[in-house]
Amino acid sequence: MQQGGEAYVARNWCLSVPVVELVKVAIEAGLCWMIRNDHPRRNARWPNRRGVVYLAFSPSEHQQWSMAIDTIRPKSGDFGHGVFNGKYHEQFITRGLPFTFEKRNKGAGHLVVAREHVLPTLSALCDFDHRVLDLGRVERNHSGFATEYEIQGAILKHWGETPFATSHVIVQDEYPVDGGLNSRRIDVLAKDPRSGDWLVIEIKRAEANLDAVRQVEEYLLALGQKDEFAFGKLEGALIAERISVAVRDAALHAGIAAYEIEWPVVLRRVA
Structure with missing residues (x-):
């Protein structure tokens, strides 16, 4: 994977038909960045050949990841379930998208979407408010905190x-x-x-x-x-x-x- 003068090895991944479609749908949804400020970490980028096991997508090089997948079936070249950033939680609920809420590492919440729903969910992300990733939300007219x-x-x-x-x-x-x-x-x-x-x-x-x-x-x-x-x-x-x-x-x-x-x-x- 190479972007913006940076590169990293995505271990076990190959440009199979499902993976190419995955990347295409992500880009069409506006998630055009796979190398960002903090992912992968500097010590995992080229020329380090070890790399990382995941593919992750973000709307900009500065924002957090929107969706990541670290499960790949080498023989078929197909990918597994997708993990979406938990900051989208309210927008997932509003749009009625199918997901399970998974808590990891004492509070880090992720939205896990089954393989068959990954591409439709990625397409839906084009209508999401990605500002939640960097906390740039529109101010609310209330006297308390909702989240x-x-x-x-x-x-x-x-x-x-x-x-x-x-x-x-x-x-x-x-x-x-x-x-x-x-x-x-x-x-x-x-x-x-x-x-x-x-x-x-x-x-x-x-x-x-x-x-x-x-x-x-x-x-x-x-x-x-x-x-x-x-x-x-x-x-x-x-x-x-x-x-x-x-x-x-x-x-x-x-x-x-x-x-x-x-x-x-x-x-x-x-x-």
């Missing part, structure tokens, strides 16, 4: 109004902790450019539970094992509309800051 992505989008858009902006700048939203399509992802990763300290922000809609605190702890532990995070402190913050006393106590014990958020982006520290 976790709305909280995330509000924080990104109004970063300067948050208490974090005095010391930290945004590095990336949906930062992949493990790498690969099914990686756990940090909602917002920020950095203090002066001290080199890192901030991991986990967001929950409605009320956060104790698992959310453990999730931040696991992210901090995972980043602490990476060379690129060897310098500077690693700190965590949990943001939710409601945080119970038990969760506040757990956050304090873990050294994680906890904030309750109100519409549109009013943060109040509770731990």
Whole structure:
């Protein structure tokens, strides 16, 4: 696979009739990018011959993947089920598209579509609002948050109004902790450019539970094992509309800051 001066080896894949049709339908649906900023990862691109096992499609080189397939039958050249980005969840439901919702890696939600529905679903994506992939949604006229992505989008858009902006700048939203399509992802990763300290922000809609605190702890532990995070402190913050006393106590014990958020982006520290 080669695009935009970059290339990678798609292991086990070949240009069979089903695969050619798959790529054609994806392009016709506006998903013209198979090599993006973060997929495949740099160490999996050419001249590394190991490559990756999946094909993934995106509406632009900067947005997240819309659909990915990592199952191929070498003998027949046919592909298996498709995995669609979970941020399309509401649009799948609105259009009545057939899918199963699969949770992976403690919260990373994906929409799994059976082989026979992959091409029709890809065609339907041409009418989707792809801005959900980069959280650029049209603002809603309400006094609360409908989804976790709305909280995330509000924080990104109004970063300067948050208490974090005095010391930290945004590095990336949906930062992949493990790498690969099914990686756990940090909602917002920020950095203090002066001290080199890192901030991991986990967001929950409605009320956060104790698992959310453990999730931040696991992210901090995972980043602490990476060379690129060897310098500077690693700190965590949990943001939710409601945080119970038990969760506040757990956050304090873990050294994680906890904030309750109100519409549109009013943060109040509770731990």
